[in-house]
Amino acid sequence: xxxxxxxxxxxxxxxxxxxxxxxxxxxxxxxxxxxxxxxxxxxxxxxxxxxxxxxxxxxxxxxxxxxxxxxxxxxxxxxxxxxxxxxxxxxxxxxxxxxxxxxxxxxxxxxxxxxxxxxxxxxxxxxxxxxxxxxxxxxxxxxxxxxxxxxxxxxxxxxxxxxxxxxxxxxxxxxxxxxxxxxxxxxxxxxxxxxxxxxxxxxxxxxxxxxxxxxxxxxxxxxxxxxxxxxxxxxxxxxxxxxxxxxxxxxxxxxxxxxxxxxxxxxxxxxxxxxxxxxxxxxxxxxxxxxxxxxxxxxxxxxxxxxxxxxxxxxxxxxxxxxxxxxxxxxxxxxxxxxxxx
Amino acid sequence: xxxxxxxxxxxxxxxxxxxxxxxxxxxxxxxxxxxxxxxxxxxxxxxxxxxxxxxxxxxxxxxxxxxxxxxxxxxxxxxxxxxxxxxxxxxxxxxxxxxxxxxxxxxxxxxxxxxxxxxxxxxxxxxxxxxxxxxxxxxxxxxxxxxxxxxxxxxxxxxxx
Amino acid sequence: xxxxxxxxxxxxxxxxxxxxxxxxxxxxxxxxxxxxxxxxxxxxxxxxxxxxxxxxxxxxxxxxxxxxxxxxxxxxxxxxxxxxxxxxxxxxxxxxxxxxxxxxxxxxxxxxxxxxxxxxxxxxxxxxx
Numbered sequence: 001x002x003x004x005x006x007x008x009x010x011x012x013x014x015x016x017x018x019x020x021x022x023x024x025x026x027x028x029x030x031x032x033x034x035x036x037x038x039x040x041x042x043x044x045x046x047x048x049x050x051x052x053x054x055x056x057x058x059x060x061x062x063x064x065x066x067x068x069x070x071x072x073x074x075x076x077x078x079x080x081x082x083x084x085x086x087x088x089x090x091x092x093x094x095x096x097x098x099x100x101x102x103x104x105x106x107x108x109x110x111x112x113x114x115x116x117x118x119x120x121x122x123x124x125x126x127x128x129x130x131x132x133x134x135x136x137x138x139x140x141x142x143x144x145x146x147x148x149x150x151x152x153x154x155x156x157x158x159x160x161x162x163x164x165x166x167x168x169x170x171x172x173x174x175x176x177x178x179x180x181x182x183x184x185x186x187x188x189x190x191x192x193x194x195x196x197x198x199x200x201x202x203x204x205x206x207x208x209x210x211x212x213x214x215x216x217x218x219x220x221x222x223x224x225x226x227x228x229x230x231x232x233x234x235x236x237x238x239x240x241x242x243x244x245x246x247x248x249x250x251x252x253x254x255x256x257x258x259x260x261x262x263x264x265x266x267x268x269x270x271x272x273x274x275x276x277x278x279x280x281x282x283x284x285x286x287x288x289x290x291x292x293x294x295x296x297x298x299x300x301x302x303x304x305x306x307x308x309x310x311x312x313x314x315x316x317x318x319x320x321x322x323x324x325x326x327x328x329x330x331x332x333x334x335x336x337x338x339x340x341x342x
Numbered sequence: 343x344x345x346x347x348x349x350x351x352x353x354x355x356x357x358x359x360x361x362x363x364x365x366x367x368x369x370x371x372x373x374x375x376x377x378x379x380x381x382x383x384x385x386x387x388x389x390x391x392x393x394x395x396x397x398x399x400x401x402x403x404x405x406x407x408x409x410x411x412x413x414x415x416x417x418x419x420x421x422x423x424x425x426x427x428x429x430x431x432x433x434x435x436x437x438x439x440x441x442x443x444x445x446x447x448x449x450x451x452x453x454x455x456x457x458x459x460x461x462x463x464x465x466x467x468x469x470x471x472x473x474x475x476x477x478x479x480x481x482x483x484x485x486x487x488x489x490x491x492x493x494x495x496x497x498x499x500x501x502x503x
Numbered sequence: 504x505x506x507x508x509x510x511x512x513x514x515x516x517x518x519x520x521x522x523x524x525x526x527x528x529x530x531x532x533x534x535x536x537x538x539x540x541x542x543x544x545x546x547x548x549x550x551x552x553x554x555x556x557x558x559x560x561x562x563x564x565x566x567x568x569x570x571x572x573x574x575x576x577x578x579x580x581x582x583x584x585x586x587x588x589x590x591x592x593x594x595x596x597x598x599x600x601x602x603x604x605x606x607x608x609x610x611x612x613x614x615x616x617x618x619x620x621x622x623x624x625x626x627x628x629x630x631x632x
Contacts, residue, residue, distance in 0.1 A: 034415075039555050042463060056560060062403075062415040083416040105414060244574065244600060251599035258599070266600070267628055273571045274630065281565070296410045297417055303408065304424035334455050338547075338565045342411070342459035 026053045026069035026078060026088060033064030033082070042340035055090045055099065061106070071120070081107040081193065084140075085293060091282035100128065100282075103146075105293040107193040109137035112153065122148075125290040126176045126218045127159035139193055141200035142301070144176035144215045144294040149186045176294070177217030201301070208302055209317035215294055216325045219287050223332055226283035233276040240269040284336035291329055295322070375468035375487045379437050382472050385485065385493055386435045392426030395419065399489045404464045406484065406497035409452030411460050432481055432500075435474040443469045443484070450482055451499050469496060479503045529617035531586055531610050535593075538608075538620060539581060542573045554611050554621040559631050572630045574600065581606070595625060 028037075028051045037047035038058040047067055053059055059067050059080050067080040080086045084106025090099055099120035101110060110122055112134050121128050124138055124146040134153030140146055148157060149171035157164050157172065160179035164172055171186035204211045243266045250258035299322055306315040377385075388394060394401055401422060405412045412418050448461040450471070465484065470493075474481040479501030485493035529537070538552040546566035553563055563569070573579055577600055581593040595606040609622040622632040 039560075042459075052556065054556065054560060056564075060413065063419070083414060085414070240574070248599040251602065262600075263626070267626065270571060270630075271628065274568070277568055277571060292411065292413060296412060297414075299410050300407055300412060300417055300421050301424070304421050304430075305428060307425065307430045308428055330454060337455075339455070339459040339462065340550075340564050342456050342463065 025055065025072045027051075027072055028053065028067060029070050029077075030066070030068035032066045034062035035065040035067045035080075036060040036062075042342060053088055055088050057088055058104070059086045060084075076110065076112040079109045081109070084108055087289065089282060089285060091279055102289070103138040103140045104289045105140050105142075107137065107139045107191075109135070111135040111151075122155075125286065125294060127157055127174045127180070129155045129157035131155050137191070139191055139196060140293070141197055142294065142297045143200045143204040143211045144218060144290060145200055146174045147191065147196065148172055148174070149191065176214040176290075177221070178214065204298065204301065205305075208298065208314055209321050212295070212298060212318055212321040212325065215290060215298070216321060216328075219290050219295075219325060219329070222283045222286045222290075223328065226280050226287075226336065227332065229276055229280050229283075233273060233280065236269055236273045236276060240266070240273065243269055280336060284333050285341065287329065287333045288337060288341060291325075291333075295325060298322070374442070375485075375493075376442075376470060377440065377472075377485055377488075377493045379440070381488075381493055382437055382440060382474075382483075382485070383435070384491075385483070385495070386432050386474065388492060389425075390431035390433065392429075392431075394422040394495065395426060397490050397492060399494070400492055401495040404460065405495075406451055406457065406460055406464075406499075408499050409454065409457055411456065432474060433476045433478065435476050435481070438473040438475050438480075440470060440472050442467075443471055447471055451497065465496065474500075476501065528612075528615060529619075531591060531618045532584075534610065534618045534620060535581070535584065535591055535608060539579060542569065542579050546570055546573070552620055553631065554613065554619040556611065557621050557632055563631055572625070573597065577601075601625065 028047055028049050031047050031049060035047040036044045036059070037051055037053065038044045038060060039054075039056075044060070047053075047059060052072070053069055059069070061067055061080050061082050061084050063082050065080075065082055067086075069078045069080070069086075070076065071078070078086060078101060085104040086108045087102040087104050088099065089102055101108075101120055101122045103122075103124045110131075112131055120131075122131055122136060122138060123129055124140045126144055127146050127148070129136075129148060132154050134155055135151035136153070136155055137149045137151070138146060139149070148155065148166065150166045150168055152168045154168075155166040157166065157174070157180055159174045160177065162179035164180040164183055166172060166183060169186055170183050172183040173181045175181070243261075247258060247262055247266050249255075250261055298318070302315050302318050302322075306312050309315070388397075401418055403413050403415045403418050405418045405421075407421060412421065443461065443465050448458045451457050451461075466486070468486050470485045472483045472485055474483065480503075481500030482497070483495060484497030486496050487494060534552055538549065541548045541552065546569040549566070549569045550560070550564045553560060557563075577597040579595065579597040579601070581595060582603075584591060584593040586592075589610045591608040591610060593606050593608075594603045595601045596603055604626040605624075606626075607622075607624045608620050610618050611621040613619050620631070623630050
């Protein structure tokens with residue numbers, strides 16, 4: 001719990017160094033094979049050159065799909081490899097809205113020009129990093145692990161309450177719910193994602209319940225951050241209700257102070273609520289991403305391998321953790337989602 | 343040259359007949375898909391033989407597996423590969439029902455908001471729910487219009503007792 | 504036989520024509536009217552009047568967001584609506600909360616040529632863009 005708050009605080013600290021950013025969109029400059037574009041309403045259509053991918057939307061490539069996008073602000077490119085999911089999200093950090101480019105599954109590489117303070121945050125389901133003039137590739141493993149490899153520039157990565165700085169030709173792997181591992185030299189050769197992910201699958205199959213527990217911890221971190229904001233939002237709602245009642249009293253009395261009270265007290269409360277709501281949505285959608293692309297895959301792997309031996313102990317142990325995660329998810333995250341998110 | 347009216351009519355009637363046939367066939371495409379029992383048993387035989395991975399496009403994302411939504415093609419492919427590798431088969435199946443997907447059909451997979459949303463968003467008027475009984479229990483399979491002679495498989499659950 | 508083929512062709516053609524839905528694009532006034540109707544009656548449908556090109560579209564999908572901008576318990580209405588190009592300006596009334604507050608909509612057309620709202624500003628505060 002504390003580690004998760006430090007992660008968010010750490011991102012806040014880093015983001016504080018960056019001036020206010022406008023949320024960014026990405027334009028599609030190349031596609032090949034089968035590439036889907038899921039909009040914020042949850043509808044998936046084919047991604048075409050020229051299509052704009054906006055905040056809240058995703059790009060999903062099939063086994064033959066590749067896509068390249070460019071951020072509409074600045075010269076930055078995003079390459080989405082086959083069997084991958086790239087999400088463009090937004091969150092408010094210290095009152096500043098920042099774009100977060102997420103590799104939710106598979107492999108996504110990103111290259112940013114050195115624009116002072118304009119780079120967005122990058123990450124996956126279990127970590128977020130600030131980048132500066134960077135070419136970075138993010139690999140999202142089936143067990144929730146992330147491998148972040150920097151070709152050029154610098155990256156400051158936060159996870160599990162710890163920060164690691166990566167320079168050119170350095171990489172680090174982050175397992176879910178844990179601090180970043182030891183960084184290592186990376187000579188710029190593209191990682192064989194299939195092979196790397198097969199390794200992740202082997203790690204998972206060696207200890208499925210253990211892997212699921214790590215995912216549970218990661219999801220719990222996001223959930224706790226979200227849950228911490230809910231009472232704040234409720235308080236703002238209560239403050240607004242009181243302020244609205246006071247405003248009504250002043251208006252009914254044709255009190256000249258009503259105009260200033262409306263502008264100075266009531267409207268800021270509406271704005272505060274909107275900001276909190278945005279952050280709550282960010283955490284809920286992050287958990288949804290892990291639920292869908294990590295936990296769902298884990299379940300499929302275990303279930304499909306044990307159709308003929310459902311009594312297998314490893315499988316039973318995994319199912320126990322899985323059920324626990326799903327129960328918590330249904331209780332606390334689903335209420336923050338809408339059908340369009342699914 | 344004079345054209346006799348009778349011969350003129352004979353020349354155009356085949357064309358009119360072809361147009362009529364094309365229009366009728368086009369109108370048939372708007373009738374929702376409903377596989378017969380033979381098609382369902384053909385699909386069961388394909389699953390039993392581990393043949394699903396061999397037919398491209400037969401089972402694709404988005405897919406529902408028990409209560410899990412699989413959005414990546416690689417995940418659906420892995421599902422069928424794993425089932426084939428373990429020698430899984432439905433076995434001898436008795437068709438209990440073949441029915442249109444209704445508003446409450448999702449509850450048979452899982453009575454959750456996510457599964458309800460999947461059914462609403464990713465299934466269409468051509469999606470059909472097949473209920474099969476076997477010695478291992480009950481299976482639910484969601485089928486849709488055919489690919490290479492087999493109904494497309496959009497969802498799978500079971501066996502449940 | 505010939506008569507039968509003619510009849511089949513006529514029925515099939517009629518079926519095809521009737522199965523095609525002819526829908527006129529949504530105009531600016533219709534879009535604003537639909538938006539206000541949803542604001543007053545169904546916040547879960549408000550997002551359907553908005554442009555997917557807008558940055559905050561994903562944020563604006565849930566009904567809960569519109570409960571914040573247009574709190575329940577008020578009856579909202581527009582008066583003095585005027586349209587200049589793609590900008591619609593009006594006076595928003597909603598009890599003591601919005602007593603004739605200036606509301607500005609920026610409109611755009613989607614791929615279906617329907618007009619949708621790409622930004623909303625109330626009393627100079629941007630709530631959707």
